[in-house]
Amino acid sequence: xxxxxxxxxxxxxxxxxxxxxIIRRVMDDPEVTITRETQAIDVKGWDSLSHTFLLIEVERxxxxxxxxxxxxxxxxxxxxxxxxSRALAARHSK
Amino acid sequence: MKRPVIFFFxxxxxxxxxxxxxxxxAVADQFEIMTSRFQWDxxxxxxxxxxAEDLWSRAAFMFVQVIPGLDQTPxxxxxxxxxxxxxxxxxxxxxxxxxxxxxPQGGTQRKVWEHFIPxxxxxxxxxxRQNLSPGEAMRRYLETDLSGLVxxxxxxxxxxxxxxxxxxxxxxxxxxxxxxxxxxxxxFLDLAHPSNTLIYKILSHLKACVLDDPFLAGEPxxxxxxxxxxxxxxxxxxxxxxxxRLRWAFPGRKYFMLDAFMTxxxxxxxxxxxxxxxxxxGRLAHLGRPRAEQAARQGDPIExxxxxxxxxxxxxxxxxxxxxxxxxxxxxxxxxxxCCLAARGIPYSHFQKDPVPFVDGPSSRIERxxxxxxxxxxxxxxxxxxxxxRNFPGSDALRNSLAGLQGPAPMRCGIPxxxxxVARAERARTEGRRRDAVRWLTAGMLRQPGGQIxxxxxxxxxxxxxxxxxxxxLEANSDAQRTGAxxxxxx
Numbered sequence: 001x002x003x004x005x006x007x008x009x010x011x012x013x014x015x016x017x018x019x020x021x022i023i024r025r026v027m028d029d030p031e032v033t034i035t036r037e038t039q040a041i042d043v044k045g046w047d048s049l050s051h052t053f054l055l056i057e058v059e060r061x062x063x064x065x066x067x068x069x070x071x072x073x074x075x076x077x078x079x080x081x082x083x084x085s086r087a088l089a090a091r092h093s094k
Numbered sequence: 095m096k097r098p099v100i101f102f103f104x105x106x107x108x109x110x111x112x113x114x115x116x117x118x119x120a121v122a123d124q125f126e127i128m129t130s131r132f133q134w135d136x137x138x139x140x141x142x143x144x145x146a147e148d149l150w151s152r153a154a155f156m157f158v159q160v161i162p163g164l165d166q167t168p169x170x171x172x173x174x175x176x177x178x179x180x181x182x183x184x185x186x187x188x189x190x191x192x193x194x195x196x197x198p199q200g201g202t203q204r205k206v207w208e209h210f211i212p213x214x215x216x217x218x219x220x221x222x223r224q225n226l227s228p229g230e231a232m233r234r235y236l237e238t239d240l241s242g243l244v245x246x247x248x249x250x251x252x253x254x255x256x257x258x259x260x261x262x263x264x265x266x267x268x269x270x271x272x273x274x275x276x277x278x279x280x281x282f283l284d285l286a287h288p289s290n291t292l293i294y295k296i297l298s299h300l301k302a303c304v305l306d307d308p309f310l311a312g313e314p315x316x317x318x319x320x321x322x323x324x325x326x327x328x329x330x331x332x333x334x335x336x337x338x339r340l341r342w343a344f345p346g347r348k349y350f351m352l353d354a355f356m357t358x359x360x361x362x363x364x365x366x367x368x369x370x371x372x373x374x375x376g377r378l379a380h381l382g383r384p385r386a387e388q389a390a391r392q393g394d395p396i397e398x399x400x401x402x403x404x405x406x407x408x409x410x411x412x413x414x415x416x417x418x419x420x421x422x423x424x425x426x427x428x429x430x431x432x433c434c435l436a437a438r439g440i441p442y443s444h445f446q447k448d449p450v451p452f453v454d455g456p457s458s459r460i461e462r463x464x465x466x467x468x469x470x471x472x473x474x475x476x477x478x479x480x481x482x483x484r485n486f487p488g489s490d491a492l493r494n495s496l497a498g499l500q501g502p503a504p505m506r507c508g509i510p511x512x513x514x515x516v517a518r519a520e521r522a523r524t525e526g527r528r529r530d531a532v533r534w535l536t537a538g539m540l541r542q543p544g545g546q547i548x549x550x551x552x553x554x555x556x557x558x559x560x561x562x563x564x565x566x567x568l569e570a571n572s573d574a575q576r577t578g579a580x581x582x583x584x585x
Binding site: 028042045048049051052053055056057059060066068069070072 | 161162184186189192195200214216219244245248249251253255256259285295
């Protein structure tokens, strides 16, 4: 049930937009194009070290917590956006 | 006959392990050791150099670093079925350096920091772009509340979870050890470069595998304090140190960077003011002394003596030697022995000059020397064997081969070599002229600086009463000054 204090869940495109901004900030590349299909290999600087920092930053920005095991099985930005969406839904349903 | 090959695949940590492996005579004698480095080019791992087919077919062991994103299949498919594969983890410690990134974007931002640390400091770079004065940038950096930038506890939780997952894919597990000790011991020098402790831990397992002796796997690492992998330690942000209660990153701790010891604040100052961050060679002694004093105050005389002895290594610093002498005089015999071991560090730069994709063990050196001697190149043969003895001092085969070498000994250029200084000092020591021994060795340090002489010097110092040591130094130093350190002193 959504409480009155909780902000409404953003639509998927909003999540992707916010996620792209976080990726650009964490990877320090304001120009990089981010789509659902983007993979770590497509973004310069997105390696295993920065991946952890990115996920922490995503959690902080969206005020969510990912299951630890789910964090290491992401294929692309779309998967990450979906995981955010699920985490937000779980938070709203509490 | 061509020897079987041990392959190391991975990043820098693999290279260090390979290099340490080459220092084990029993391994270097039986195997060729080959490293193949993978480099992250920003979008993926690239294999730095192609490997000849002949080498693949001779692979006996393959030690592969488990790196997320690195597909091991292409090279695992190429080795014979008999090749034994062992996987070990790529080591990192993100929580302690939460602002650092390995692969920064854009050349211009990187320039601010790349001269200084191998990593990109997000906050530092962000502030550097704001056209602030260095002082103002530094003030803002220090005033920034890190909890507003990163959730440190969550970072640690996620990081160790990932490490445990890498451990699962590895044959050697180190995460439990790191989790137990990372707050009390300095296990890493920066985000992705471990200190000796962890490297030796992995090495002991690899050695056990190659020599087929499982007992070697639990072998403790040497007492050597020198960090084999790299010398630079990236200072830890005080807020991080406080948050995680890092005992080794105590307030005011000085870290070794660019030939200088500096606190976190001094490091920031130099990072924001690039002109200050040039290596301050020659001032090492001056900068190292406070760190040695700090270590002594922290109740670690061995660390203090190590710092001082390193200052003396490769350069002459009378004051540091005096302090070293004082530090040694205060030690009990056990501490003294540990200090001698600790002082035996070999600067990493020595290795960088001579990367060793293929390493000669004693027998292949003898083969090469014999080939050179057969061509009449006696001096070359002698050099090969002498270098071999330096690397493998315990090898009788090399010594015998050198002794049996026919032909002229190399011409000396008037200044005795290291061995000569040591031999003279030993003779003086045997004859009871202990002070002369110290003078010979001190003189040797001036002209032929090296770990061997320093070690003997430290030993000889132990023969003298503290009151006798200083005059011996001064006499040798005065001789050296008088002769411009070009001629042996008048002993």
